[in-house]
Amino acid sequence: GENVEQHPSTLSVQEGDSAVIKCTYSDSASNYFPWYKQELGKRPQLIIDIRSNVGEKKDQRIAVTLNKTAKHFSLHITETQPEDSAVYFCAASMADKLIFGTGTRLQVFP
Amino acid sequence: DSGVTQTPKHLITATGQRVTLRCSPRSGDLSVYWYQQSLDQGLQFLIQYYNGEERAKGNILERFSAQQFPDLHSELNLSSLELGDSALYFCASSPNSAGGQETQYFGPGTRLLVL
Numbered sequence: 001g002e003n004v005e006q007h008p009s010t011l012s013v014q015e016g017d018s019a020v021i022k023c024t025y026s027d028s029a030s031n032y033f034p035w036y037k038q039e040l041g042k043r044p045q046l047i048i049d050i051r052s053n054v055g056e057k058k059d060q061r062i063a064v065t066l067n068k069t070a071k072h073f074s075l076h077i078t079e080t081q082p083e084d085s086a087v088y089f090c091a092a093s094m095a096d097k098l099i100f101g102t103g104t105r106l107q108v109f110p
Numbered sequence: 111d112s113g114v115t116q117t118p119k120h121l122i123t124a125t126g127q128r129v130t131l132r133c134s135p136r137s138g139d140l141s142v143y144w145y146q147q148s149l150d151q152g153l154q155f156l157i158q159y160y161n162g163e164e165r166a167k168g169n170i171l172e173r174f175s176a177q178q179f180p181d182l183h184s185e186l187n188l189s190s191l192e193l194g195d196s197a198l199y200f201c202a203s204s205p206n207s208a209g210g211q212e213t214q215y216f217g218p219g220t221r222l223l224v225l
Contacts, residue, residue, distance in 0.1 A: 032211050043112065043200060043216040044153065089152060093210030096166035098143075100153040 002027065002094045006101030013080050014109055021104045023090035024072045032093040033073050035064060038103075039086045047088075048075070080108045113137065114203050114217035122223045128189040131220045135182055135203030141165065142184040143214055144176055147198040159184055160207040191224045198222075 003026040013019050025033075034049035050057045050064045050073065057064050061080075066073040073092075077084055085108045090101040113136035123129055135142050144156040155168035159178035170176075173191075178184040188195060198221050202214040 030210075034213060036216075043218050045112070045216070046213055049213065096158065096209035097155050097168060098210045098214060099155070102152040 002097070002099045004090060004092050004099045004101040006090050006104060008104060009102065010105045010107070012107045012109065015080060015082060017080055019077045019080055019084070019106055019108075021075045021088055021090070021106075022072060023074070023092070023101050024070075025092040025094075025099075026071070027092070027094045028068075028071065030071075030092040030094055032098075033064070033066060034091050034098070035075050036089045036091065036100075037086045038089065044089060077106075080106075082108050082110055084108050112215040112217065114201060114215055116199075116201050116217040116220050118220060119218065120221050120223075122225065123191060124225055125191055125193060127191050127224075128187065129191065129222065131186040131188070131199050131201075131222075133184045133186070133201030133203075133217055135184070135201075136215055139203035139205050139215075140182065141204045141207055141209070142178055142182070143202040143204070143209075144170075144184070144186050145200045145202065145216075147200060147219075148194075149197070151197075153200065156186070158209055165207055166209050188222070193224050196222055196224045 005024045031052035036044035038044045063076045087103045091098045115134045141160045145153045156170040158166040198219045201217045
């Protein structure tokens with residue numbers, strides 16, 4: 001079925017360390033993979049996305065990697081800051097829909 | 111600010127009642143999507159409308175319905191409300207009909223509390 005698994009569900013890191021969040025998808029036809037950041041009580045905001053013709057994409061401290069063979073993709077945040085604390089959702093395109101992972105609550109401690 | 115607007119911001123109602131949530135997409139966007147987010151849960155896709163027509167359906171209950179009007183705003187109607195319907199309801203929009211293939215921009219959400 002249509003499924004996106006996301007791990008870990010919670011992640012605590014020290015300020016300045018790196019954080020990695022991993023997602024696995026079920027549909028080999030998926031070709032669009034966005035990542036959203038949701039602060040408490042706010043709307044999800046797109047932070048980076050990748051399409052299946054690209055293996056890696058970087059935007060300042062944020063990078064996403066995609067392994068189509070293994071059907072997984074990851075979000076990497078380097079030099080984490082307290083303002084990176086939020087819930088992060090991965091998503092994968094499946095037919096006409098975006099299917100979201102269950103979210104990772106990232107806490108960055110000063 | 112994504113350019114997507116939703117009203118009301120908060121809604122408190124009783125079981126058995128009916129409510130209507132409203133969404134206006136970003137200027138120029140033709141698709142509107144509705145999502146439900148329960149406490150500490152992910153985003154569950156409910157339904158997509160494109161230029162007035164239903165385009166894709168997710169796990170939307172029969173008690174829920176939606177429509178998109180000629181001016182492209184959309185309404186989500188929730189009826190015979192149950193306690194379990196309490197959640198954040200988000201609307202998102204995108205330029206075309208390509209559902210999962212293009213970036214979706216989210217509105218600020220409507221927080222529904224059913225007592």
